[in-house]
Amino acid sequence: MGVGRMILMEILHRKWNFLLLLLVLGMVVAYALTSMQIIAAEQQQTEAKVAAMDDDIRKTMKDLGFNINILPKDQQLVDFYANDFADKTMPYEFVQRLADSEFVSSLNHLRPALIQKVDWQEQNRQVLMMGVSGVVPWTHRSNAKKPMSDPVPADSMNIGSALAKQLGVQKGQDVVLNGETFKVNKIYDPRGTKDDITVWIDLKRAQTMLNLPDRINLIQALECNCASIDRLAEIEKEISGVLGEDVQVIELSASATARAKARTNIANEGKLRLAELAKTSRTRTQWLVALGAAVVGFLAYFNVRQRQFEVGVLRAVGAPTSRILMLFVGKLLLAGLLGAVAGIAISLAACKLGLVGVEGISSNNWFAHISGPTLAAVFVLTPALAVMAGWLPAAIAAGQDPALILSEE
Amino acid sequence: MLKLDAVTKTYRQSGNEIHALQSVNLKLDDGQFVAIRGPSGCGKSTLLLTAGGLLRPDHGSVEIDGTSLYHVSSAERAAVRQAKIGFVFQQFHLIPYLNVLDNVLSATIGTKSQLAEKKDRAERLLKQFSMSHRRMHRPGQLSTGEKQRVAMARAMLNQPSLILADEPTGNLDKENADVILQQLRALSNDGVTVVLVTHDDHASAAADDVIRMEAGSLMLE
Numbered sequence: 001m002g003v004g005r006m007i008l009m010e011i012l013h014r015k016w017n018f019l020l021l022l023l024v025l026g027m028v029v030a031y032a033l034t035s036m037q038i039i040a041a042e043q044q045q046t047e048a049k050v051a052a053m054d055d056d057i058r059k060t061m062k063d064l065g066f067n068i069n070i071l072p073k074d075q076q077l078v079d080f081y082a083n084d085f086a087d088k089t090m091p092y093e094f095v096q097r098l099a100d101s102e103f104v105s106s107l108n109h110l111r112p113a114l115i116q117k118v119d120w121q122e123q124n125r126q127v128l129m130m131g132v133s134g135v136v137p138w139t140h141r142s143n144a145k146k147p148m149s150d151p152v153p154a155d156s157m158n159i160g161s162a163l164a165k166q167l168g169v170q171k172g173q174d175v176v177l178n179g180e181t182f183k184v185n186k187i188y189d190p191r192g193t194k195d196d197i198t199v200w201i202d203l204k205r206a207q208t209m210l211n212l213p214d215r216i217n218l219i220q221a222l223e224c225n226c227a228s229i230d231r232l233a234e235i236e237k238e239i240s241g242v243l244g245e246d247v248q249v250i251e252l253s254a255s256a257t258a259r260a261k262a263r264t265n266i267a268n269e270g271k272l273r274l275a276e277l278a279k280t281s282r283t284r285t286q287w288l289v290a291l292g293a294a295v296v297g298f299l300a301y302f303n304v305r306q307r308q309f310e311v312g313v314l315r316a317v318g319a320p321t322s323r324i325l326m327l328f329v330g331k332l333l334l335a336g337l338l339g340a341v342a343g344i345a346i347s348l349a350a351c352k353l354g355l356v357g358v359e360g361i362s363s364n365n366w367f368a369h370i371s372g373p374t375l376a377a378v379f380v381l382t383p384a385l386a387v388m389a390g391w392l393p394a395a396i397a398a399g400q401d402p403a404l405i406l407s408e409e
Numbered sequence: 410m411l412k413l414d415a416v417t418k419t420y421r422q423s424g425n426e427i428h429a430l431q432s433v434n435l436k437l438d439d440g441q442f443v444a445i446r447g448p449s450g451c452g453k454s455t456l457l458l459t460a461g462g463l464l465r466p467d468h469g470s471v472e473i474d475g476t477s478l479y480h481v482s483s484a485e486r487a488a489v490r491q492a493k494i495g496f497v498f499q500q501f502h503l504i505p506y507l508n509v510l511d512n513v514l515s516a517t518i519g520t521k522s523q524l525a526e527k528k529d530r531a532e533r534l535l536k537q538f539s540m541s542h543r544r545m546h547r548p549g550q551l552s553t554g555e556k557q558r559v560a561m562a563r564a565m566l567n568q569p570s571l572i573l574a575d576e577p578t579g580n581l582d583k584e585n586a587d588v589i590l591q592q593l594r595a596l597s598n599d600g601v602t603v604v605l606v607t608h609d610d611h612a613s614a615a616a617d618d619v620i621r622m623e624a625g626s627l628m629l630e
Contacts, residue, residue: 318516
């Protein structure tokens, strides 16, 4: 008489005991596996959000570009932000070196400028005077792109809208700025920025007027086109490759910056949420495993109580202790294996029927979230859990004194 | 051959000592059929369990066909039980989830050899007890008489040299009791030693000898 056959016959006879065992083990497995699905789905969603943000940022950079300011190295940023111009200067040659470099690829539209706040003596007021020379052409690159800004003719001045309005000047009219005569070349439309109170003149003339020959205090690099999220570091690396450590680079506020920050926030929040989820899931799974083990132990004990005369008779007919133990342990092993299958089925069904209540979970990608080794572990650990939980009752059954049992009748 | 030599067994319960077996000596030859009678609690079942290798005595020895049961390992004792001893109980103790044939074959649990032969023998025994038509039925579907016949077949499967029967007819009507007693008689005639514990005069009349047991001691009637 084989032990396997006896196990199967006993299972068929006491179906409810075995079904309860399966249900308990199946629920434990299902919870653990579904938790993994939830965590994987959350992770995927976070990664998708971050990827979407990354993509968005890249698109923003690609389509809109972003702007940076290159300033003299010793320029205090607090002063720059307070005064709206750099009080330190650098040689004009810097911008030319950048334009001549084959190494620089992320910068576009280099625009040198010399900016200062000056007293417009004739008008008795302060204005921002910006000496510009238009965009410096690249030596080793195509310059087919339309320049971002045109140079101001040497005898001309462009004026911001608010200033022009207050001064009452018109296009074509001559104006005198600190003894220098300029023809009003262009009056800009209102921009809602300090540009509205700025005057633009030729860089050379500005250098002469400010007694700063061949000096500039700002290089604007417009529509930079970095692909990476950490673009400033990338650009700094390119610039320092040409200019060494003589300049500093700051990024002008842009929508791309805000998006990059949002992306970082989403990534960080996602990590925190995942960590929290994993912790909660781990704790609950541990409790459920403990509870499941207790129920399995109780069911095994109940089964042993039901079968004590059987154990006594089997001992009487010569069954060794090991065979009696195998009768109980074999049943637990089988319950563990089938419990693992039941758990997988329950988890799959819950995902398919949308009972999990977490977006992104379905039975279609169930196996994608559970690795082969994890499945193998389920088929090893579940029977192990069942055997460990039921070991004590099984050992008690195997060790029962048949004389005591049989003399109870 | 069954030989009990100065077998003593004492139970201790709530500070009281109950002398279930007091220096019991018993020697039964092959084919001897004895009935043991006595009042409840006199130690009859203890004697049977001790003789069957299921209850270690405090003192003395039990030998079956020259093997001293309590001087061998537990596994060896189990093997001796399987090969040489057949138990029959008043409550039958059939395994409820096995059919009649499997119940008879349950006496082979743990053995791997001669399974086909054992199965043939089980079928023959069931035929002998007129139980072939019930071979696929579960114990719950059998009458008490049928249950005891199955229990007898189980006890006989391994062709034991000793049958220990504890009130086997206690729950049976006369007709079924006779079937069991005739079978025990037949076994005895075939050289099997039979020890029958009973309260029943009719049952004890089937035995060659009747031994009276009182307060853990044996007395030939």
